[in-house]
Amino acid sequence: MAPSSVFHFPIRTLSNERVKLVPFDPKHHVETFFRLSEPHPELYAHMSHGPFPSAAKLKAEFYERGNKHPISFTNTDTFAFAIIDKTRPPSADDPEGELAGTVSYCYTSAEHLSTEIGFIIILPPYQRSHVATNALGLVLNYALNEPDEGGLGLRRVHWKASAANSASSRLAERMGFERVGFTPWHMRFVKGKEKGKIGNGKEPPPGSDPADLWRDTVDLSLGWDQWRSCARERTQKAMSR
Template structure:
């Protein structure tokens, strides 16, 4: 993604609360809302009495008219990667998205997931939860000077006139509908979260 990478909770907090990425937390933007991921299997910390800050996850590109959203800005800090944290955070977001409003959920009908082709862990997580691939967008995002920030691109020759430090991302698009959720994705998500 265009932001990060962050190696510590302090770097992540600084980017969101003090820095350039503050717009993600804007309460004036009804299309996006960020959540902190707290690992409750860890002891209480100075940041949270329930555990340790392990990352962040958001609903983005939300459409009230279409009853849809996207899970995005999924950031799991290095000490929590390859653990239960990402699958449980994303699973809880899906449960909340698809649960009816009568049950305290959002009552949505569609949830999207977009993943860089250079981030197979993100793609595998989405598939593990029951998302289905619906397509790929080549040259989807440009990260100006991304090479100087350690970004990984699509691996292709840059378009004519590009800055040699620019990085481009190809994006795999995945989707899950309420129908998918009812017909097996909910069980798949619960199985993944129970491991």
């Protein structure tokens, strides 16, 4: 692992019998992702991204700032996966199944051996199924397993969920994450009311734009020691359901 604060992920596919994660290629995956997500702006209600008015705008999110790597959103410490549901028939997006969503590693540090899991979107046809737990299980195994086990050997994985999105926190806790903090006024959703965002329900700060909303955030963490002692087994059980 390079002695740098910037981490460059080995490009590889993560897979089990039901789900496959491949590098998200904007040229290949964006059209289907936009077609299935565009009627559902609520998918972006708790995050700073989106909703996007066109496939072109969604694609630009992968290219427009700084790094031009086609499988990174904006930074070299961020790596985006396309989630493929292998229980579905082969499709134009993948010979082993259908595009079911996306998940990313964010803010990854080689110095601190840590990462954050973010930009998790499971497309509506694949929600309330095996997809979310299996995709999350694959990225956790890859992040926290040792290199001789096929993993990256990271020591901590972080998760941030909107306080208004209890489903996100519950998913993280089901996989072994523990709540470690709470950040009020963590994000400002500029023109959030117009974009269908969900705020913290509090009186906004003085001088706020009436269209803006704010998000409070629940911080969750999963360390290598928790992973070894119980979370890896818990994750495997969740994936097998």
